[in-house]
Amino acid sequence: MGLHEDMLGMGDRAVDAAHQLASLTTRKKNAILEAMADELDARRTDIQSENAKDLDAGTAAGLSPALLDRLELNDARIDAMIKGLRDVAVLKDPVGTKITRWMRPNGLEIVKTRVPIGVIAIIYESRPNVTADATGLCFKTANAVILRGGREAMHSNKIIVDILQSGGEKKGLPPHSIQLVETTDRDAVRELVQMVGRVDLAIPRGGEGLINAVTEMARVPVIKHYKGVCHTYIDDSAELDMAVSVAENAKCQRPGVCNAMETLLVHKDIASTFLPAFADRMNTRQVALRGCAQTRVILPDIQAATEDDWTAEYLDLILAIRVVENLEEAIQHINRYGSHHSDAIVSETANHQKRFTQGVDSATVYVNASTRFTDGAEFGMGAEIGISTDKLHARGPMGLEELTTYKFVIAGDGQIRE
């Protein structure tokens, strides 16, 4: 059998599993999640001996220390996978929820009901803990998963999938609910994301290259968790201390993540008071600043920003700064150069706040708060599978609800159309 037939077979098994999963009760799903967690706990030695094979091969292949670190499953990381599954068991189950319900004049009752999506393909890079985290969220919402991890984590991913599936089966998990693509053939990804009718959604988790490759090949819907080129705009009416503190937090609290600020925009009328105070603060935080020409009139010692800086996701202690004429120019800059992720205005003027939140075309738009709050846990959603920078189906933090869809269930007593 060739790759094509192998993948179709995997898809068929996933569809079968998905149909069985759809009728599991919440109580049963939670028991299965606990059984998966128990099995991970019981088989730590197996996990670590398989993980050691990946680490040895990675070392021999000359992987960087950073990549080897991401690959490692030490006790703390296994604990985190176990806790992750138990946390998901406690979360509210969205499946079966009645989203809306109405009656028609002819007596038909229409109930828009939340249901699983079906089969979800997750394509990800080297972190093997994603295998357990993504599976937990997809399973809680009764979706079957097909996982395609990085080749360097293959032994680790195999053992984790085996543990989750076999541990879950002890409490009634349908066969093939969790499947791993075990070939390292790159064409397997193409096959996977072209299985219309078998795969309902593909979620690539990783760098820009992976996301672009999946998007170009896919015929099934893809939800992208793309980069975060996030902005904070300091309006002329901003309260100065708040502006400094919100911008500092957005840049410095954790610079290596997607909701950290990368570009600061400052209204020209507040620039000469705000920028010197802010630059002092950035200096103490060791942030390197790059400014437009007007910024450098006020802060002559900083590096000049180039066009590339406006689209850069530094993920580092670097910040681009631009002075703008007015609110409209700030909005245009964000819509043009940003990644539609998280953007903030600091302003005391209600009308400016409104124009900003209406005009900025991003998943999350903040007034007088740090962009760092774009996060499933901070939103109170519990765990998240990522932060969607797409506009369709799911936008922003993507939790359990976003891993479901709906159907219309319509009850009558013999209604026919005239």
Add this chain to the structure above:
Amino acid sequence: MGLHEDMLGMGDRAVDAAHQLASLTTRKKNAILEAMADELDARRTDIQSENAKDLDAGTAAGLSPALLDRLELNDARIDAMIKGLRDVAVLKDPVGTKITRWMRPNGLEIVKTRVPIGVIAIIYESRPNVTADATGLCFKTANAVILRGGREAMHSNKIIVDILQSGGEKKGLPPHSIQLVETTDRDAVRELVQMVGRVDLAIPRGGEGLINAVTEMARVPVIKHYKGVCHTYIDDSAELDMAVSVAENAKCQRPGVCNAMETLLVHKDIASTFLPAFADRMNTRQVALRGCAQTRVILPDIQAATEDDWTAEYLDLILAIRVVENLEEAIQHINRYGSHHSDAIVSETANHQKRFTQGVDSATVYVNASTRFTDGAEFGMGAEIGISTDKLHARGPMGLEELTTYKFVIAGDGQIRE
């Protein structure tokens, strides 16, 4: 300039228009819709003289009478376009609605707010009235549209787009809100559906060939309005008169549309009483029946059904019939052969009703009612742009709400993340 640059330019203009559209008030949008309708009314002669060019060319090219009929814009059809726009003006505007709103312990207020999708590409076949109908719905939800109609309707589409855009501008419609792809180059469709970052959603409207071609080429999200292979399952506990009447309505009330029944499934224990009565009714309605082996034991005179009949969308007075062992076999048949559109059970047993609505993986699932109710107007949604057979973002009748997405608007007073 080549096609690629032309299309990118069109995309850029649409994005600009979309940003302006997003802040129009409902009142202003409704005035623009009325102005579009007024302009269509005022320029009937222009429409009909342009339409005559398409009809002449179509006649010369030997188009079938059915196709020529679809192409024709007579007075009644122009009236319908005008009424369509005025009807959409009256519908409730979903843009700006607060979907949910909650407070976090740190005092942040999170408002999930309904917003336009942005730029929508509509790719459709010969009916020129789609130009006005689709534009009306997309505009009411503040989306910019790029239309790509059939080459045989080019003159008609051009004049309609010109009228809608220029008529709307009299009341403040932003330039380039409504654009038509005027080249007949087939590569233009490819360019259109690959403009990630400029086109947010593509909706193909037409036959299977068009939908498949768009899906294969697209890199932007596509929502498909696919065929309807709809089923009615007669459970062993069905009330006999209701079963006959519901199935008759689903097949005969308008056989040429996507929500008409194509396959009837009958529980083996009710087959010998139900089928003869139903066959009599079908005989009076001149429906040709095709049955499985067990069906033909009871109805020996009908044609044998082949495997192809289970996936056929006849859109005609033809019906495939299969006797099933039990409810589970009916559900499996529907999930395997159906198109996930509209399926019904006729049953007096609550537990069977529940298992059916839970197990059947379709956009709309009916209990004791005709599948013919799957329709925006019948659902009380007003106009619809189609019936989605996809699972993501929009499923089933797709009205105004489904032409929007959401953003999170978050208000604070200086919150930073610890």
